[in-house]
Amino acid sequence: MNRKKGDKVVRFGPALKAVLICVVTCGLGLGYVWQKQQINSLGQQIKENEIKLEELRRENKRRGDNLAYLMSPQELDTRLRQLNLDLIVPRPEQIVVLEEPRLPVSQSVPSARAPLRTASR
Amino acid sequence: MDDFGVSLNRSAKRWLYCFGVIMLLSFSLLGYRLVDLQVVRHAQLRDAARGNTVRTIVREPRRGNILDARGNLLATSLFVKTICADPGLIGPFGPQLAAALAPHLEMEEAWIASKLEPKLFQNEYGETRTNRYVVLKRKVPREKWEEISADLKVLDLGVEESTLTRKQRQTLRSVRHSVFADREEDQLRVYPGNRLASHVLGFVGGTDHDGKEGIEAVLDSHLTGTRGWRVTETDSRKREVVSLRHQDVAARDGLNARLTIDLGVQHIVEAELDQAMKRYQPQGVTAVVVRPATGEILAMANRPDFDPNRPGEFPAANRRNRAVTDTAEPGSTFKAVTVAGAINERLVTLDTRFDCEQGLFYHGGRSLRDHHPYGQLSVKSIITKSSNIGSAKIAMRLGEAHLHHYIRRFGFGERTRVSLPGEVSGTVHPLKRWNKLSITRVPMGHEVATTPIQMVMMASAIANGGKLMRPMLLRQLEDESGRVVVQYHPEVVRQVVEPETARHVTESLKSVVGPEGTAKRAALDYYSVAGKTGTAQKAGRGGYIPGKYYSSFVGFFPADEPALCIYVAFDEPTGDYYGGLTAAPVFKAIAGRVASYLGVKPDLVEQGSMVSQNGGR
Numbered sequence: 001m002n003r004k005k006g007d008k009v010v011r012f013g014p015a016l017k018a019v020l021i022c023v024v025t026c027g028l029g030l031g032y033v034w035q036k037q038q039i040n041s042l043g044q045q046i047k048e049n050e051i052k053l054e055e056l057r058r059e060n061k062r063r064g065d066n067l068a069y070l071m072s073p074q075e076l077d078t079r080l081r082q083l084n085l086d087l088i089v090p091r092p093e094q095i096v097v098l099e100e101p102r103l104p105v106s107q108s109v110p111s112a113r114a115p116l117r118t119a120s121r
Numbered sequence: 122m123d124d125f126g127v128s129l130n131r132s133a134k135r136w137l138y139c140f141g142v143i144m145l146l147s148f149s150l151l152g153y154r155l156v157d158l159q160v161v162r163h164a165q166l167r168d169a170a171r172g173n174t175v176r177t178i179v180r181e182p183r184r185g186n187i188l189d190a191r192g193n194l195l196a197t198s199l200f201v202k203t204i205c206a207d208p209g210l211i212g213p214f215g216p217q218l219a220a221a222l223a224p225h226l227e228m229e230e231a232w233i234a235s236k237l238e239p240k241l242f243q244n245e246y247g248e249t250r251t252n253r254y255v256v257l258k259r260k261v262p263r264e265k266w267e268e269i270s271a272d273l274k275v276l277d278l279g280v281e282e283s284t285l286t287r288k289q290r291q292t293l294r295s296v297r298h299s300v301f302a303d304r305e306e307d308q309l310r311v312y313p314g315n316r317l318a319s320h321v322l323g324f325v326g327g328t329d330h331d332g333k334e335g336i337e338a339v340l341d342s343h344l345t346g347t348r349g350w351r352v353t354e355t356d357s358r359k360r361e362v363v364s365l366r367h368q369d370v371a372a373r374d375g376l377n378a379r380l381t382i383d384l385g386v387q388h389i390v391e392a393e394l395d396q397a398m399k400r401y402q403p404q405g406v407t408a409v410v411v412r413p414a415t416g417e418i419l420a421m422a423n424r425p426d427f428d429p430n431r432p433g434e435f436p437a438a439n440r441r442n443r444a445v446t447d448t449a450e451p452g453s454t455f456k457a458v459t460v461a462g463a464i465n466e467r468l469v470t471l472d473t474r475f476d477c478e479q480g481l482f483y484h485g486g487r488s489l490r491d492h493h494p495y496g497q498l499s500v501k502s503i504i505t506k507s508s509n510i511g512s513a514k515i516a517m518r519l520g521e522a523h524l525h526h527y528i529r530r531f532g533f534g535e536r537t538r539v540s541l542p543g544e545v546s547g548t549v550h551p552l553k554r555w556n557k558l559s560i561t562r563v564p565m566g567h568e569v570a571t572t573p574i575q576m577v578m579m580a581s582a583i584a585n586g587g588k589l590m591r592p593m594l595l596r597q598l599e600d601e602s603g604r605v606v607v608q609y610h611p612e613v614v615r616q617v618v619e620p621e622t623a624r625h626v627t628e629s630l631k632s633v634v635g636p637e638g639t640a641k642r643a644a645l646d647y648y649s650v651a652g653k654t655g656t657a658q659k660a661g662r663g664g665y666i667p668g669k670y671y672s673s674f675v676g677f678f679p680a681d682e683p684a685l686c687i688y689v690a691f692d693e694p695t696g697d698y699y700g701g702l703t704a705a706p707v708f709k710a711i712a713g714r715v716a717s718y719l720g721v722k723p724d725l726v727e728q729g730s731m732v733s734q735n736g737g738r
Contacts, residue, residue: 043363058263061199068194069313073388089714092647092723 174354176361182346184308185375187322187336189384190419190596194313196322196337196429198330201309202266202302204258208239209251210299212292214278218300221276225269226258233257257300260309266302273297310337312429318387320442321380321421321541321594324429333432334440336378336594338542343598346375376598376606381417386410389714390420397707398424401694407443407573408707410715411686413581413677415611416590418539419685419715421574445537445544448570449671449692452657452700453639455566456512457583460504461626462527463519465618471501471625475514482510485557489513504629505638507654509565516564524563525552530617531579532589533571539592547571566657573673577688580675583627584651584683586620588613627651631680634705643676643705645712647723651683652676652708654700659693669693674704678712679724687711 069075080087158166187196204226211218219234226233239251261269276297282290310325323335332341349372354365390408397406410420423443427435441447463469480494491508503511516524528534534549548570550559555568562568574592582589591612598607618626630651634644639654655673658665673690677683689704689711697703716723 039364040362046363047361058200061197065194065197065199065311065313068197072193072314072317073385074314074317077388089717092717093726095720097720097722 175367176353176355178351178353179305180349180351180370180372181306181308182348182372183374184310184325184330184346185340185344186377187344188377188379189382189387190380190417191383191385192379193384195318195380195382195384196310196312198308198310199262200306201260201262203256203305203307204261204266204269205301205303206237206255206257207253207299207301208237208255209253210295211237211239212296214296217276217278218273218296221272222257222269222300225265225272226261228258256303260307261302262309269300270302273300310429314384315430316426316428317384317391318382318420318422319426319429320423320440320444321382321418322429323542324432324440326432334543335442335541336380339540340378340595340598344375344378347373349373374601376600378598379596381412381419381593381596382421383419383719385718386715387420387422389718390711391422391426393707393710393714394422394424396710397689397691397703401691401696401703403691403694403703405443405447405692406690406707407447407692408687408689408711409444409573409577410711411577411581411592411688413584413590413683413686416578416581416593417596417611418592418594421594442541442543443692444573445539445541446572447692448545448547448572449690450569450657450660451566451571451576451673452655452671453507453509453512453565454576454580454653454655454673454675454700455569455571456504456507456564457626457630457653458528458531458533458579459512459516459519459524459564460500460629461531461583461618461622462523463500463515464625465527465622466519466523468518469500469515471499471629473500474498475500475503475511477503477508477510477514480510482513482561484513484561487558489561501629501632502637504653505632505635507633507639512564513561516560521552521555521560524560525549525555527617528563528569530589530615531582532614532617533569533575533579537572537574537578537592539574540594544574545572547575566655573688573690576673576675576690577686580653580677580688581686582617583623583630584677584686585623587616587618587623589615589617627680630676634676639699639701640674640676640705640708642701643674643708643712645678645709645716645725647726648678648712648716648721649680649724650676650678650712651680652705654705655690656698656700670698672698672700672703674700674708676708676712678716679721681724684719684721685712685715687715 181200183200184198186194186198189195204222206218208215215234215237218237219230222228222233223230236255236257241249241251244250274297278293278296280293282293285293308330310330312319312322312324319335321335323337323339324333325331325337326333332338332344337344349370350368351366351370352368354362354367356362390410394406394408397403406424408420408422409418411418421442421444423441425435425439427439432440460469464471474497477491477495477498479496480491482489489510491506491510493506495502495506495508495511498506498508498511500511500515502508503515519527528549533547536544536546538544550568555563559568578589578592591614593609593611595609597605597609599605628651630653631649632638633653634640634650640652643650643652643654652674653676655671655675657671658667659669659671660666661669671690671692672694673688675686675688677686687708689707691698691703694703715721
């Protein structure tokens with residue numbers, strides 16, 4: 001700038017640069033905050049889902065245990081006596097055993113999961 | 122002006138100098154403090170800072186389930202809470218809290234109130250402090266704790282809260298939070314079948330929740346699993362900041378163990394043993410059901426028994442698995458070993474006849490008696506009628522060395538290596554310790570001590586064409602998704618006798634349940650049975666104890682194609698004491714019901730014959 005000539009022309013270049021730097025800095029700052037907020041929010045969601053999953057697992061376990069109890073022989077025995085259905089065990093001469101036709105070897109389903117280790121016990 | 126200017130300059134310089142010194146001193150002090158904090162006490166302060174925010178949470182693995190052969194649940198674990206309180210926060214509200222907690226915890230209100238009373242003590246610095254932690258109840262299910270927690274939130278403490286100041290309301294809130302659940306969860310082992318298969322399953326105990334008896338003890342390392350952990354940071358309200366998790370290693374739950382035990386068979390066996398206990402009132406009774414071809418144990422039960430959910434409430438004797446820990450002289454069931462050895466050595470056949478001396482035989486200066494006087498008896502009849510003299514004479518023909526050899530070959534005098542703790546090997550004296558009477562006493566099951574598991578495996582070997590199997594209690598280990606991790610297979614211990622010999626012995630054992638035999642009450646309607654009774658006087662200090670017997674029956678069916686082998690033994694039955702009168706009927710009851718449950722194909726009647734005769738149902 002030539003002060004002696006009293007040149008009062010505004011030079012937009014540096015101002016624009018300054019504004020740009022401010023905008024970029026603010027943008028980066030806001031972006032950083034937004035990103036942090038997103039991370040925090042996702043963290044909370046993860047936590048909530050973990051708690052939910054744990055609760056579902058627990059409920060599944062509780063129901064599984066309940067089912068196991070209801071299917072136990074002593075429980076079935078007790079229920080049979082309570083319901084008084086007059087169910088008796090059939091005698092062998094009353095039982096007809098039907099043999100299922102065997103599948104050809106090629107159609108037989110291989111065992112889905114082979115054991116990792118075998119041992120004798 | 123100059124003088125004034127010079128003096129001002131000097132004064133300013135002096136002040137500047139002083140200021141500079143003060144600043145230097147201040148910065149030196151700050152620098153020292155900085156070095157002290159950042160260098161000298163760095164480690165200590167870093168730990169303190171981390172301690173305020175960083176939390177390490179141990180993630181406990183769930184103990185694996187125990188399942189029966191069909192996948193029915195035998196044992197499982199639940200995460201439970203330990204209910205604690207901070208008496209320092211409770212103040213005068215102890216009685217109200219105790220009244221609210223008592224019905225939930227099923228404990229006496231007065232006891233809870235006394236626990237909630239603050240107790241003063243002096244710490245190591247001599248300061249007076251209040252206790253801040255008391256355990257009210259352990260092993261409380263999570264659902265129960267949620268109920269307690271909800272009730273405490275709305276508990277009426279007898280104070281009108283709207284009239285209170287903010288600080289007083291905070292105090293009341295802390296009273297409600299003074300009862301809490303410990304952060305570390307405990308586990309509760311649950312056995313849904315209660316007493317069912319208690320001796321096989323065992324139980325867990327101690328603070329580490331480790332297996333103490335049975336399968337729980339044997340498979341403890343597999344069932345326990347591996348701990349995980351989480352290193353994370355918390356905010357000022359102690360809430361986890363998930364984004365600041367440093368480490369997160371999931372716990373690996375214990376493996377599930379699938380046994381060969383069939384819950385249905387076990388239930389039948391235990392129901393029959395309960396009836397037998399009522400009828401014969403013995404000191405104890407044991408039954409084992411085995412698949413002879415594989416050695417799989419389908420059921421193993423003893424009376425008296427215990428509830429593994431509450432093992433401490435039963436005497437130690439009830440927790441003993443008599444099938445593997447107790448030995449007794451087996452009596453006449455042991456004659457099968459003698460006959461098998463003699464036939465295998467081709468020294469006798471089933472038709473070889475022996476003179477049974479009309480019931481009284483002297484050997485080594487001592488008499489040997491039969492229950493009834495017999496003359497000439499074939500080997501088959503000796504088994505049928507359970508002649509002591511006949512079996513002694515067979516053993517004398519076999520010779521001491523051979524007899525001892527076959528006893529050991531059948532697995533007596535050594536552990537069967539069943540997957541249960543506390544198994545004993547029994548007693549088979551070495552040949553050099555045999556006296557001149559041994560050759561007449563050992564063949565009828567005296568001078569030897571065996572366990573029930575050894576006896577049932579011996580009979581299974583005969584049923585299995587002479588192949589002795591290792592008793593199998595474990596089928597496989599699975600992970601939580603059901604994937605098989607370890608598969609166990611039947612294991613042949615050795616071929617004890619030739620298949621032809623086993624067939625001949627089976628033939629003779631079939632006659633035992635016939636009209637001439639000692640175990641008529643073991644005969645089944647639809648299946649041929651081969652078996653042997655045993656009645657032995659119990660040995661004590663100074664000889665045999667009069668009036669105290671060990672009665673047993675071991676048998677398998679269908680005799681020619683055995684599906685199941687069952688051993689039943691009574692320790693000191695009252696009233697009837699012969700194996701044929703006590704153990705044989707229990708065998709029959711168990712065998713009949715189990716055969717029907719498992720759908721064992723009958724060999725004495727054709728399946729569906731009634732349907733075909735009637736042309737319909």
